[in-house]
Amino acid sequence: MSWRHWVLLAAVLAIIAGSLLFPRIPQDPAYHNFADHRGLLGVPNFFDVASNLFFLFVGLAGFRFVYATPLGERSPFSDSVNRWSYFIFFVAVGSTAIGSGYYHLHPNNETLVWDRLPMAIGFLALLAAILCERVIFHDMLRHLLFLLPVAGAATVFYWEATERHGNGDLARTPLRNSGHSS
Secondary structure, three states, X not given: OOHHHHHHHHHHHHHHHHHHHOOOOOOOHHHHOOOOOOOEOOEOOXXXXXXXXXXXXXXXXXXXXXXXXXXXXXXXXXXHHHHHHHHHHHHHHHHHHHHHHHHHHOOOHHHHHHHHHHHHHHHHHHHHHHHHHHOOOOHHHHHHOOHHHHHHHHHHHHHHXXXXXXXXXXXXXXXXXXXXXX
C-alpha cells in the first residue's frame, strides 16, 4: 500500500474513533412533524409521498444506463466492481421511492427505517464507486468495497435496534444530520 492509502485508512479510522466519542443521539420525535399534512386522493401527506416518484425515475434511468452499457472499450466503468457499485447505487435510489413513500404515508420511527435503509445503502455504494474510480486499490481490496453498502444497512439496523430499546443512537449512522428525504 502506498502512503496515500495509509493516509486514507488513518482518516477513516479517525472518523470512526471520533464518532464513538459522541454521546448517544436519539431521534427527535418532532422530526416526523412535516409542514404539509394535506391529503389527496385518499393518500395522507400526498405531496410528501408523491414527490418520491422522482427517485424512482432516476433509479430506473440509472439502472437502464448501467445495464445497457457493455463493459468494454467505451464503457464508463473501470471494471466489474465499479459497475456493480453503480448498479447498487441506482437500485437504492429507485428503492428510496418505495421506502420514503411508505415512511411519508405514516411518519414514525418504525417506517423511518424504510426511508433511511435505501439511502444508507445508496450513499455507501456511491462512495464505493468513487473509491473504485479515484483510488488505486489492490484487486482484493477493490472487492471489499462491496462491504460498504452492507455497512450502511448495518448502521440503519443499529439505529433501529437502539431506538426500539429506548436509547436511540444516531451518532454512529451516516444519516445522522440528514433531513427527511423529500
